[in-house]
Amino acid sequence: MTTRRRFSMGPAALVAAAFIGPGTVVTASLAGANYGYALMWALVFSVLATMILQEMSARLGVVTQQGLGENIRAAIKQPWVRQLVVLLIFAAVVIGNSVYQGGNISGARMGLADLVPFDGQYIPVLLGGLAGVILWQGSYKLVEKVLIGLVLLMSVAFLATFILTQPDWAALFAGLLVPSVPTGSILMVVALIGTTVVPYNLFLHASSCAEKWHSPEQLDEARQDIYISIPLGGLISLAIVATAASAFFGKALTIEGAADLGQALQPLFGDAATTFMALGLFAAGLSSSLTAPLASAYALSGVLGYSNSLKDKKFRTIWLAILSIGVVVASLGLKPIEVIIFAQVANGILLPFIAVFLVWVCNQPRLGKHRNSWQQNILGIIVCFIAVGLGARSIAAAFGWL
Structure with missing residues (x-):
């Protein structure tokens, strides 16, 4: 008699x-405000594209018991090519996430x-400190539980706001x-796809799956997790x-960002809508x-051959540096445009490269x-073509060609 496993998010x-x-x-x-429900298909x-790539990433992690970075290091034999890839990953994932961390x-x-x-300049320090304390514990299970809780909080918050705003169901389904x-x-279509299909998630997923599951027989659990989460x-x-x-x-209303959306909902749909939107934005x-x-620590540790243990000193140094830079950027209100452009270009090159590599290594x-x-x-090949388009758009946008 076989016992049926209870599904748990992972x-x-x-x-x-x-x-x-x-x-x-x-x-x-911005997509909803400017184009209504028309771009929801994107x-x-x-x-669907994300699920295709993340399934490959999860399968790679579970079967090889290594992250994507380790697999890249093992597969690329030429030292100069490996060094080039390390530089690209450092530029796109590490430097990019350092800057974007300020936005987070x-x-x-x-x-x-x-x-x-209340609000003040010390809030980013407190938030960064909270994230640092969670990561410093060196417990994958703790990080997983916290993030699952935040995903569920986002789900409740944004779905409740959605219901309160009384959508046009016919237009929505269309x-x-x-x-x-x-x-x-x-460009908004490309942006919507690009916010979901991101290269650093492939590193994060492969390594975290190798942490959680240790046998190919558990691949069904990994896939079920993907198909739900x-x-x-x-x-x-x-x-x-x-x-x-x-x-x-x-x-006759316009918004420029998420904060405007939350504030503008109040006179239209009451305090509850504003509160739910604020909760969702905080959790996000x-x-x-x-x-x-x-993800940056997993990626760089993997390609450099470091330990990917959450308690390893080098691993901690990587994520701590990125978190610290984010706190400084958020506290001082800095907008390092040149660095962001550099990260966009590197990310535009990295995304198709990683997508193609992932399909190749999974064969x-x-x-x-x-x-x-x-x-x-x-x-996978279809998604790779999409990745090339997304990468080209990212590079073109960075240089002002669009």
């Missing part, structure tokens, strides 16, 4: 927590400002099922788009403040019967 929830950050909240809000598409902490601060009667690209919206993250993004569409599209900022340093003999099927390869 590493894929970390991925959802990572891609639902303040940047995603802003992008989704999020559905991005969730600022987002959490904006949400907190609407929930408590936007989900009928792809359309309104005039001037192509990633769509849940997509549902949160959809709720944000629909909220902005209900509140702003076709009306704090969750990304945990996952960005963690290697070392995976045995767990290598990609022909169906998985076709889907």
